[in-house]
Amino acid sequence: MQTGEVVTIVHGERELMERTAHLMASATDVACAANDLATWARAQASGELAEAMRIRRPGDVRIRKVYRSALLLDPVAAQGLARDRDRHGAQVRITSDEINETIILDRRLVVLAGDVRAGQRSYSVITQRETVQGVTSLFEAAWRSATELDVYDNRIAEIRQLAPQVLDLLSQGVKDETAARTLGLGVRTYRRRVAELMDALGAGSRFQAGVRARELGLV
Amino acid sequence: MQTGEVVTIVHGERELMERTAHLMASATDVACAANDLATWARAQASGELAEAMRIRRPGDVRIRKVYRSALLLDPVAAQGLARDRDRHGAQVRITSDEINETIILDRRLVVLAGDVRAGQRSYSVITQRETVQGVTSLFEAAWRSATELDVYDNRIAEIRQLAPQVLDLLSQGVKDETAARTLGLGVRTYRRRVAELMDALGAGSRFQAGVRARELGLV
DNA sequence: GCCGGAGCGGCAACAACCTGCCATCGCCGC
DNA sequence: GCGGCGATGGCAGGTTGTTGCCGCTCCGGC
Numbered sequence: 432m433q434t435g436e437v438v439t440i441v442h443g444e445r446e447l448m449e450r451t452a453h454l455m456a457s458a459t460d461v462a463c464a465a466n467d468l469a470t471w472a473r474a475q476a477s478g479e480l481a482e483a484m485r486i487r488r489p490g491d492v493r494i495r496k497v498y499r500s501a502l503l504l505d506p507v508a509a510q511g512l513a514r515d516r517d518r519h520g521a522q523v524r525i526t527s528d529e530i531n532e533t534i535i536l537d538r539r540l541v542v543l544a545g546d547v548r549a550g551q552r553s554y555s556v557i558t559q560r561e562t563v564q565g566v567t568s569l570f571e572a573a574w575r576s577a578t579e580l581d582v583y584d585n586r587i588a589e590i591r592q593l594a595p596q597v598l599d600l601l602s603q604g605v606k607d608e609t610a611a612r613t614l615g616l617g618v619r620t621y622r623r624r625v626a627e628l629m630d631a632l633g634a635g636s637r638f639q640a641g642v643r644a645r646e647l648g649l650v
Numbered sequence: 651m652q653t654g655e656v657v658t659i660v661h662g663e664r665e666l667m668e669r670t671a672h673l674m675a676s677a678t679d680v681a682c683a684a685n686d687l688a689t690w691a692r693a694q695a696s697g698e699l700a701e702a703m704r705i706r707r708p709g710d711v712r713i714r715k716v717y718r719s720a721l722l723l724d725p726v727a728a729q730g731l732a733r734d735r736d737r738h739g740a741q742v743r744i745t746s747d748e749i750n751e752t753i754i755l756d757r758r759l760v761v762l763a764g765d766v767r768a769g770q771r772s773y774s775v776i777t778q779r780e781t782v783q784g785v786t787s788l789f790e791a792a793w794r795s796a797t798e799l800d801v802y803d804n805r806i807a808e809i810r811q812l813a814p815q816v817l818d819l820l821s822q823g824v825k826d827e828t829a830a831r832t833l834g835l836g837v838r839t840y841r842r843r844v845a846e847l848m849d850a851l852g853a854g855s856r857f858q859a860g861v862r863a864r865e866l867g868l869v
Numbered sequence: 870g871c872c873g874g875a876g877c878g879g880c881a882a883c884a885a886c887c888t889g890c891c892a893t894c895g896c897c898g899c
Numbered sequence: 900g901c902g903g904c905g906a907t908g909g910c911a912g913g914t915t916g917t918t919g920c921c922g923c924t925c926c927g928g929c
Binding site: 606619622623625626637 | 914915916917918
């Protein structure tokens with residue numbers, strides 16, 4: 432593994448950390464996109480990095496994170512986000528678009544998550560200037576179009592309450608009419624809930640929503 | 651754990667096996683309903699039971715199994731079923747209804763699968779005559795309405811071929827019109843495929859189908 | 870009491886989906 | 900060749916889901 436290469440593929444978070452931990456610890460501009468809390472979790476939890484971060488004052492380092500909206504449907508995950516934000520002074524935003532898991536350090540190094548093989552996720556570590564700029568630009572666009580955590584959180588606060596029941600009914604194959612009455616709602620309102628749910632899941636069809644909901648363990 | 655009780659709750663397959671392995675080994679009429687191959691798999695694989703079964707001649711013991719149709723969408727699982735049947739001379743049928751996982755031994759003892767807690771599934775072991783008769787009667791009804799494995803397998807043979815692509819398109823939220831043309835099919839035929847798929851998954855709505863498909867790891 | 874905003878739920882128009890029907894076509898077996 | 904069989908895909912008519920619109924009610928502020 433030569434350090435001079437512009438693109439390196441590493442396997443597993445451990446290897447990734449070995450390569451990048453020191454960079455993360457010293458970075459002053461961290462941008463991050465993720466679909467769930469698990470992905471970079473170990474990164475943050477593991478020893479020296481968290482250490483290094485704690486030493487800094489807020490303001491020393493700019494941390495921006497974009498998460499998928501579906502994450503907020505899980506109360507536990509939602510809490511995790513808020514805690515994460517408060518602890519590291521990170522800015523957290525929410526998008527309903529599909530995002531590839533990404534880390535950008537100081538606009539100079541990019542880590543892209545690849546697919547999982549043999550239980551280990553592979554990562555592309557990129558230092559090539561043009562590519563990094565391109566990815567950064569994409570991230571900036573996503574960042575601009577994303578919604579501040581607080582704002583989004585308020586918006587779906589009550590969705591989250593009703594979500595379990597709605598998902599339950601949907602996954603039983605109950606018709607809207609019946610489901611609405613079961614919940615003591617009008618059909619229009621029930622469908623509003625379903626639409627919001629699908630929006631939060633980033634799903635364009637109910638089938639897709641079903642898949643996503645199951646992926647997130649919400650059903 | 652007193653042996654005189656009519657209903658006993660046991661936790662985990664290990665405990666279940668300790669209680670019932672000797673009965674299974676000597677039973678001459680085994681009826682079984684399951685949603686996947688995993689459930690009673692360990693039971694069959696583990697030592698003495700499999701041993702005991704191998705010793706018998708086909709004809710000595712009548713083994714009937716009912717599985718859910720969704721299982722056949724997974725080629726690997728479908729193979730597993732056929733192998734299982736050939737090896738033990740079991741009769742295998744397929745139903746598209748929801749079934750609770752059940753074993754009935756010689757019409758005298760019933761095992762009902764319960765929910766999973768702390769990683770272990772609980773089982774109700776029942777010997778009470780009336781209950782056993784009731785459950786047996788239910789099983790017989792399910793058995794009669796179920797379809798012979800071969801017949802069902804032929805029926806969905808080509809569905810299984812197309813299923814991955816259809817599921818892929820569905821899970822991308824692609825509209826039927828587009829999806830059909832992508833596959834070089836008419837909309838009518840595409841929808842026919844989707845309907846068959848949903849039937850095989852035992853789903854009454856596309857949302858439900860999405861959930862099931864994800865559960866089975868088909869998407 | 871009055872106002873404004875937010876949520877609800879009926880209505881309606883439209884899009885999407887589901888299904889029965891049937892003409893058509895290719896593929897056998899005769 | 901011919902008739903039967905199964906798959907196809909267009910069409911039609913029905914059901915279900917999606918969305919904008921609007922009047923209604925409830926509430927908090929004034």
